[in-house]
Amino acid sequence: MDFNFTDEQNMVRDGISRLIREQYDWDTRREVIASETGWRPELWAQLAELGMLAAPFSEEDGGFGGGATETMLIMEEFGKGLAIEPFIPSVVCAGGFLKYGGSAAQKEEYLAGIISGEMIFAFAYAEPRGRYDLADLQTTAKADGGDYVLNGHKAVVIGAPWATHFVVTARTAGDQRDRSGVSVFIVDKNADGVSLRDYGTVDGRRASEVYFENVKVAGDALIGEADNGLPLIEQVVDEATAAVCAEATGAMKVTNEMTLDYSRQRKQFGTPIGSFQVLQHRMADMLMEYEQSVSMSYLATIRLSEDVATRKEAVSSAKVRIGQAARFIGQNAIQTHGGMGMTDELAVGSYFKRLSIIEGEFGSVDHHMRRHIRLNAAA
Amino acid sequence: MNLEFTAEENAFRDEVREFIKNNYPDNIEGRGVQDELSPEDMTAWHKILGKKGWSVPAWPTEFGGTGWTPTQRYIWSEENARVNAVMPLPFGVAMVGPVIYTFGNDEQKEQHLPGIRDGSVWWCQGYSEPGAGSDLASLKTTAVRDGDDYIINGQKTWTTLAQHADWGFFLCRTDPDAAKPQQGISFILVDMKTPGIEVRPIKLIDGGHEVNEVWLTDVRVPASNLIGQENMGWTYAKFLLAHERSGIAGVARSKRGVEQLKDIAAKELLDGKPLVEDMGFARKISQLEIDLSALEITELRTLAGEQAGKGPGPESSLLKVKGTEIQQRLTELTLEAVGYYGTPDFRSFPEDGSNDFPIGPDYAHHAAPTYFNMRKTSIYGGSNEIQRNIITKMILGL
Numbered sequence: 138m139d140f141n142f143t144d145e146q147n148m149v150r151d152g153i154s155r156l157i158r159e160q161y162d163w164d165t166r167r168e169v170i171a172s173e174t175g176w177r178p179e180l181w182a183q184l185a186e187l188g189m190l191a192a193p194f195s196e197e198d199g200g201f202g203g204g205a206t207e208t209m210l211i212m213e214e215f216g217k218g219l220a221i222e223p224f225i226p227s228v229v230c231a232g233g234f235l236k237y238g239g240s241a242a243q244k245e246e247y248l249a250g251i252i253s254g255e256m257i258f259a260f261a262y263a264e265p266r267g268r269y270d271l272a273d274l275q276t277t278a279k280a281d282g283g284d285y286v287l288n289g290h291k292a293v294v295i296g297a298p299w300a301t302h303f304v305v306t307a308r309t310a311g312d313q314r315d316r317s318g319v320s321v322f323i324v325d326k327n328a329d330g331v332s333l334r335d336y337g338t339v340d341g342r343r344a345s346e347v348y349f350e351n352v353k354v355a356g357d358a359l360i361g362e363a364d365n366g367l368p369l370i371e372q373v374v375d376e377a378t379a380a381v382c383a384e385a386t387g388a389m390k391v392t393n394e395m396t397l398d399y400s401r402q403r404k405q406f407g408t409p410i411g412s413f414q415v416l417q418h419r420m421a422d423m424l425m426e427y428e429q430s431v432s433m434s435y436l437a438t439i440r441l442s443e444d445v446a447t448r449k450e451a452v453s454s455a456k457v458r459i460g461q462a463a464r465f466i467g468q469n470a471i472q473t474h475g476g477m478g479m480t481d482e483l484a485v486g487s488y489f490k491r492l493s494i495i496e497g498e499f500g501s502v503d504h505h506m507r508r509h510i511r512l513n514a515a516a
Numbered sequence: 517m518n519l520e521f522t523a524e525e526n527a528f529r530d531e532v533r534e535f536i537k538n539n540y541p542d543n544i545e546g547r548g549v550q551d552e553l554s555p556e557d558m559t560a561w562h563k564i565l566g567k568k569g570w571s572v573p574a575w576p577t578e579f580g581g582t583g584w585t586p587t588q589r590y591i592w593s594e595e596n597a598r599v600n601a602v603m604p605l606p607f608g609v610a611m612v613g614p615v616i617y618t619f620g621n622d623e624q625k626e627q628h629l630p631g632i633r634d635g636s637v638w639w640c641q642g643y644s645e646p647g648a649g650s651d652l653a654s655l656k657t658t659a660v661r662d663g664d665d666y667i668i669n670g671q672k673t674w675t676t677l678a679q680h681a682d683w684g685f686f687l688c689r690t691d692p693d694a695a696k697p698q699q700g701i702s703f704i705l706v707d708m709k710t711p712g713i714e715v716r717p718i719k720l721i722d723g724g725h726e727v728n729e730v731w732l733t734d735v736r737v738p739a740s741n742l743i744g745q746e747n748m749g750w751t752y753a754k755f756l757l758a759h760e761r762s763g764i765a766g767v768a769r770s771k772r773g774v775e776q777l778k779d780i781a782a783k784e785l786l787d788g789k790p791l792v793e794d795m796g797f798a799r800k801i802s803q804l805e806i807d808l809s810a811l812e813i814t815e816l817r818t819l820a821g822e823q824a825g826k827g828p829g830p831e832s833s834l835l836k837v838k839g840t841e842i843q844q845r846l847t848e849l850t851l852e853a854v855g856y857y858g859t860p861d862f863r864s865f866p867e868d869g870s871n872d873f874p875i876g877p878d879y880a881h882h883a884a885p886t887y888f889n890m891r892k893t894s895i896y897g898g899s900n901e902i903q904r905n906i907i908t909k910m911i912l913g914l
């Protein structure tokens with residue numbers, strides 16, 4: 138048993154932590170979010186320069202030999218600063234698909250681009266009526282000679298406005314919710330028939346509805362096996378889920394610190410509100426929720442490389458626990474701040490909003506509870 | 517013991533239902549989110565009710581009240597909630613109005629009560645200050661007597677919809693040397709157009725503009741705007757806080773909210789079946805309904821006590837705490853129900869009016885902002901911690 142990080146991992150953490158501290162002060166973040174494009178491409182370039190986009194890849198794949206732990210450390214810091222950059226869609230998701238399912242040629246063509254930051258991927262998987270079910274797909278890809286033709290509508294694709302490419306899940310065979318018949322494709326954003334409807338999100342990011350209308354892709358756009366993409370999708374989404382869990386713990390940590398600070402400064406009835414026992418116990422509960430969440434984030438990260446059932450159980454356990462903690466901490470942080478917590482002026486409101494959205498990202502508490510129950514039943 | 521309405525009460529319900537059906541303004545029908553409504557929209561129903569004589573049901577009849585029993589008032593709020601009616605804002609009708617007819621002089625009644633009744637005058641509540649929230653009695657805004665005027669200086673905050681207000685009722689310190697902070701406070705009516713008043717918007721986490729800072733610099737108001745006696749304002753403010761109990765729990769509105777949630781959960785899918793059929797989600801809805809019926813009967817018991825002449829008491833704290841918990845729970849479940857379509861920020865949608873690219877179902881657009889916004893309900897009107905302190909002290913005697 139060892140909960141220490143290697144020197145290399147500590148370097149990754151220090152590097153990203155410094156970047157976030159220096160580049161993500163509160164006012165800058167607000168300005169960036171409100172700007173036309175809603176982000177800073179130059180910061181993405183800086184992340185690439187620092188090697189952050191290479192951190193979770195093996196040396197053969199052009200990375201630094203890291204993996205899920207590096208992702209966890211980076212995402213914790215993202216969470217602390219409420220960074221909006223599409224690390225999960227581009228590096229964890231698209232990078233993950235290529236890492237586990239990509240051919241040598243695909244890796245050469247795309248992984249290098251992801252790591253250098255020149256290519257930015259969004260992950261187009263969710264559909265308007267599919268909720269969190271990864272196999273509930275109405276988007277189709279029909280074989281046409283050696284090519285495929287895609288049709289469908291992907292919902293709330295995070296980071297799509299900033300992306301150059303998409304990883305798209307589509308049905309190549311079977312019925313809407315069948316586990317088989319699902320395939321994964323790479324689609325250039327500029328391909329004919331791809332259209333986007335861009336918008337902002339309530340937690341300060343950008344997303345799009347993405348429409349595919351008779352979009353033709355070559356056969357080599359397929360990642361992994363045709364019709365048998367779901368296991369790969371589940372693995373990658375579990376990694377993304379673990380990453381968002383780590384992000385949540387970072388956001389919770391800062392949220393708790395801000396709340397504690399505020400309770401020391403804010404005086405009512407001639408005394409800091411932190412002296413009221415009901416608020417003390419609440420903050421004690423918030424701390425416990427945070428510590429339990431960190432434990433679950435570690436657990437999920439550690440178990441990502443184990444057998445499928447173990448991996449799924451750990452990731453779902455983590456997402457349930459962290460989803461619940463995210464709500465508890467977010468709501469109680471606002472409550473403890475009183476009216477100030479309701480304003481757009483203080484950072485705490487944005488942490489609350491991000492934590493609220495994280496609750497549902499890659500599956501809500503209910504979704505992962507159901508998966509946990511099914512795994513138990515199958516064991 | 518029975519819960520049935522009498523024949524007269526049923527007839528009354530039919531009458532008000534019919535009236536609402538025939539008179540509720542079409543252009544605001546079904547719309548409820550404050551931020552989307554113009555000031556005209558927000559007062560449209562108030563003005564219609566004013567003409568009908570139904571805008572201030574709870575007031576004594578001599579001042580324009582309807583003389584309805586608490587049960588009738590309950591039926592009235594139920595029927596309005598059924599259509600999600602945009603009700604008269606509380607600041608005039610439920611707050612300053614009762615203070616004026618109880619403690620004001622005849623000129624004040626004549627000057628102010630008609631405008632409150634007919635909805636032509638918009639009021640705001642200037643109590644809270646940056647340093648005085650839960651501890652309201654520590655307020656610092658001063659009013660200094662100067663001949664026939666008071667000169668007011670200070671800063672109020674969280675003043676709801678002050679950007680539209682014609683008048684405000686302010687708590688100001690008139691005796692800085694009083695023995696206790698509660699003493700030395702006065703209740704003063706202020707014309708919001710008076711020079712020296714600056715209203716600055718505060719944006720909330722849902723992106724809406726519903727509250728403001730109100731800065732007062734050498735604001736000169738006639739001393740005749742003082743309500744009751746100088747330095748007795750705390751008594752009036754407390755009267756006001758305890759006065760309006762019906763509606764504090766928001767039962768009727770939450771019932772309507774549960775129906776809306778069920779509609780959404782019937783449209784949303786899980787594994788291809790309506791979400792409402794999922795045991796996990798159905799259980800949450802049932803729990804909410806059960807909590808709501810407990811609250812409803814508790815409120816009815818309180819109303820019955822009121823009908824029997826029992827004065828307002830600390831049980832209103834129970835109604836506030838449980839009522840707001842249910843309102844907040846409703847918004848949590850709505851956000852859960854809409855899944856990923858809770859994430860888009862509807863304020864950022866392209867405004868070309870094109871419907872070719874709908875961004876999720878309409879009912880999802882407000883799910884997240886409403887969830888964020890409703891956190892306020894456990895903070896304002898005496899936070900839920902303060903309400904529990906009141907229960908502890910006044911009921912438990914600890």
Ligand SMILES: Cc1cc2nc3c(=O)[nH]c(=O)nc-3n(C[C@H](O)[C@H](O)[C@H](O)COP(=O)(O)OP(=O)(O)OC[C@H]3O[C@@H](n4cnc5c(N)ncnc54)[C@H](O)[C@@H]3O)c2cc1C
Binds near residue numbers: 472474646675676727
């Ligand atoms: C949307 C909104 C609209 C509002 N509209 C108006 C308006 O129109 N007019 C107006 O005058 N005011 C208005 N208010 C102000 C509202 O009444 C105050 O926010 C409220 O009184 C709480 O005060 P505060 O915000 O200063 O929080 P604080 O009093 O600083 O409280 C911070 C936290 O400490 C807790 N706390 C404080 N004292 C105790 C204690 N003794 N024991 C245990 N816990 C305690 C609180 O419960 C809260 O959780 C509004 C507020 C909001 C959010």
